[in-house]
Amino acid sequence: xxxxxxxxxxxxxxxxxxxxxxxxxxxxxxxxxxxxxxxxxxxxxxxxxxxxxxxxxxxxxxxxxxxxxxxxxxxxxxxxxxxxxxxxxxxxxxxxxxxxxxxxxxxxxxxxxxxxxxxxxxxxxxxxxxxxxxxxxxxxxxxxxxxxxxxxxxxxxxxxxxxxxxxxxxxxxxxxxxxxxxxxxxxxxxxxxxxxxxxxxxxxxxxxxxxxxxxxxxxxxxxxxxxxxxxxxxxxxxxxxxxxxxxxxxxxxxxxxxxxxxxxxxxxxxxxxxxxxxxxxxxxxxxxxxxxxxxxxxxxxxxxxxxxxxxxxxxxxxxxxxxxxxxxxxxxxxxxxxxxxxxxxxxxxxxxxxxxxxxxxxxxxxxxxxxxxxxxxxxxxxxxxxxxxxxxxxxxxxxxxxxxxxxxxxxxxxxxxxxxxxxxxxxxxxxxxxxxxxxxxxxxxxxxxxxxxxxxxxxxxxxxxxxxxxxxxxxxxxxxxxxxxxxxxxxxxxxxxxxxxxxxxxxxxxxxxxxxxxxxxxxxxxxxxxxxxxxxxxxxxxxxxxxxxxxxxxxxxxxxxxxxxxxxxxxxxx
Amino acid sequence: xxxxxxxxxxxxxxxxxxxxxxxxxxxxxxxxxxxxxxxxxxxxxxxxxxxxxxxxxxxxxxxxxxxxxxxxxxxxxxxxxxxxxxxxxxxxxxxxxxxxxxxxxxxxxxxxxxxxxxxxxxxxxxxxxxxxxxxxxxxxxxxxxxxxxxxxxxxxxxxxxxxxxxxxxxxxxxxxxxxxxxxxxxxx
Numbered sequence: 001x002x003x004x005x006x007x008x009x010x011x012x013x014x015x016x017x018x019x020x021x022x023x024x025x026x027x028x029x030x031x032x033x034x035x036x037x038x039x040x041x042x043x044x045x046x047x048x049x050x051x052x053x054x055x056x057x058x059x060x061x062x063x064x065x066x067x068x069x070x071x072x073x074x075x076x077x078x079x080x081x082x083x084x085x086x087x088x089x090x091x092x093x094x095x096x097x098x099x100x101x102x103x104x105x106x107x108x109x110x111x112x113x114x115x116x117x118x119x120x121x122x123x124x125x126x127x128x129x130x131x132x133x134x135x136x137x138x139x140x141x142x143x144x145x146x147x148x149x150x151x152x153x154x155x156x157x158x159x160x161x162x163x164x165x166x167x168x169x170x171x172x173x174x175x176x177x178x179x180x181x182x183x184x185x186x187x188x189x190x191x192x193x194x195x196x197x198x199x200x201x202x203x204x205x206x207x208x209x210x211x212x213x214x215x216x217x218x219x220x221x222x223x224x225x226x227x228x229x230x231x232x233x234x235x236x237x238x239x240x241x242x243x244x245x246x247x248x249x250x251x252x253x254x255x256x257x258x259x260x261x262x263x264x265x266x267x268x269x270x271x272x273x274x275x276x277x278x279x280x281x282x283x284x285x286x287x288x289x290x291x292x293x294x295x296x297x298x299x300x301x302x303x304x305x306x307x308x309x310x311x312x313x314x315x316x317x318x319x320x321x322x323x324x325x326x327x328x329x330x331x332x333x334x335x336x337x338x339x340x341x342x343x344x345x346x347x348x349x350x351x352x353x354x355x356x357x358x359x360x361x362x363x364x365x366x367x368x369x370x371x372x373x374x375x376x377x378x379x380x381x382x383x384x385x386x387x388x389x390x391x392x393x394x395x396x397x398x399x400x401x402x403x404x405x406x407x408x409x410x411x412x413x414x415x416x417x418x419x420x421x422x423x424x425x426x427x428x429x430x431x432x433x434x435x436x437x438x439x440x441x442x443x444x445x446x447x448x449x450x451x452x453x454x455x456x457x458x459x460x461x462x463x464x465x466x467x468x469x470x471x472x473x474x475x476x477x478x479x480x481x482x483x484x485x486x487x488x489x490x491x492x493x494x495x496x497x498x499x500x501x502x503x504x505x506x507x508x509x510x511x512x513x514x515x516x517x518x519x520x521x522x523x524x525x526x527x528x529x530x531x532x533x534x535x536x537x538x539x540x541x542x543x544x545x546x547x548x549x550x551x552x553x554x555x556x557x558x559x560x561x562x563x564x565x566x567x568x569x570x571x572x573x574x
Numbered sequence: 575x576x577x578x579x580x581x582x583x584x585x586x587x588x589x590x591x592x593x594x595x596x597x598x599x600x601x602x603x604x605x606x607x608x609x610x611x612x613x614x615x616x617x618x619x620x621x622x623x624x625x626x627x628x629x630x631x632x633x634x635x636x637x638x639x640x641x642x643x644x645x646x647x648x649x650x651x652x653x654x655x656x657x658x659x660x661x662x663x664x665x666x667x668x669x670x671x672x673x674x675x676x677x678x679x680x681x682x683x684x685x686x687x688x689x690x691x692x693x694x695x696x697x698x699x700x701x702x703x704x705x706x707x708x709x710x711x712x713x714x715x716x717x718x719x720x721x722x723x724x725x726x727x728x729x730x731x732x733x734x735x736x737x738x739x740x741x742x743x744x745x746x747x748x749x750x751x752x753x754x755x756x757x758x759x760x761x762x
Binding site: 003004005006007008009012014017018020021022023025026027029205222235236237468 | 603609610639642668669672684712715717
């Protein structure tokens, strides 16, 4: 909205202002305005708890254990004992004292994308959804305002539909001077930063620029920041909407798999893969080892010279497997001549040669004469035949143990591969779902359009591009939220999902007085009791009328255990 | 030097005001004392941001109606009750802007502009007056405009600005001087 500028407008006198005072009108209006439950008005309470109990006991409340007492009351009403009423009030009080952000399902949430940033360099980050973050250099400070250097861990996530809002536990209710509104969102983000596990702040003069990909291009949205201390949103003004023409690209091609690889779900599976690798190594190491493979004896070659030497069996045990050992002079000894054979050498020593286990270095000395020869262990005649027979026997034993070992290794490897395949399939499925999500995101946009909502944030937290709206209208009633056994659910927040509106309309305290919905829309109700999700199906809304009296809404228990928000979306056909 | 508004803050004042608030929680007619005390302040706050006098009077009544309705939520935080009323007023005018029932207006008085230039240590007052008016009216983001309005056109102390905006007095001062620095760079 364009501002009007007045310069030096004449001042209004205090007398003129005083003439317009009308406290009686304020008093009269405040007495007729609704919005606050009667029992919350202090002058109504009069400080007497007994009155509170009496009031509570006359309204429609939970009935977990009192089914048999219904005969004395109307069909849809339940009388509570004082102790039940007090217990219910205590439950409400407990719920109302919970943190501002309170995810209803402990196992499911929107995952963070985690980025490592060099604080002194800043960064330009591109998110899989098409959003972008621009971070200036030296944009992070500690609690004393000191600029931080080194690696910063930035955690970022986006919320685009009712399922995201629901699992996040981020309130979508806006209290504007006591009037409650429900947010319809064009997209919400949470941005946090840490160094060495400690939360850091944003430098005041270095805001982060956010270009949030959105499914909504309307300009009626305002930007709000969640004040978790006040449990309310602060309006920051308008965001800027930029609509870009999309090039005909395949969104999957621009999808960075590394983004999904940083999600907790993916990393959990990655850790499991590492665990099974370690398990395999341990199992392999514990398998019985085959006996050492025997060395096949070699027969002396015709016309070759051999030496017979005394060798220390402790030093060279491998040479004492067979009897009648000789050392044949190798062809590579160009310095050898047969006259060496005629000399009685004073000293002869062998050590391991360059072909381990196959050849040896023989050093022979006499006076100043010294020669080094490469020799090979060989056997001749009967000795060779005997050695070969011994070898065959040993080799057969070796082969038996080797085959057993190989079979065991194959079994361990097969079990490992089966687990690995399972985990890799799970990871591929995560990637596939993300790709599907991206494809759906692109498909859901106006053709050839990409909407970016641009704004700057100067502190970390939750930001929401929203319109403050009233509850959907059409059917209005009091609703008792019950389970399939027709007992009232002990739940606090009940969420209406209206598929025509991108919000999560929150009603508090069961029974829901003034529950309203648009019968022409596709609706769902969600609530959680003791960690169990219940829902009212779209087709059940058809039987709810707005006539007098409380309505029993029989919720369906959801037994499926969700581990990620995509599964939950699939279940509810998002 | 800028002239600042009268703003009570003694412990005795706060305590006696709090006693009225507590009494009004039990008996709405007791709210009359607070209404009388703050009516003009709240009207002037709204009218500073509005063009139409009648709409500003209507909005002022709405602020007090909402204040009475929500009085049970009010918690004393060591600051005058008026800071709570100002927040309701701020919310009310924002709602009216959004609903297009009130036109966002920036009411600038030249004395305030000269005060700003004095703080900016700018001597060429006449040369830059119109440029500053244009920047304030058309270029400053809403949060910065609020700071300038409160400090220079409503002549509030940093302490009062801090209490209304729920920031520290020092933070209000730092933010204001940053905006002045920014203005100084823009006009040259």
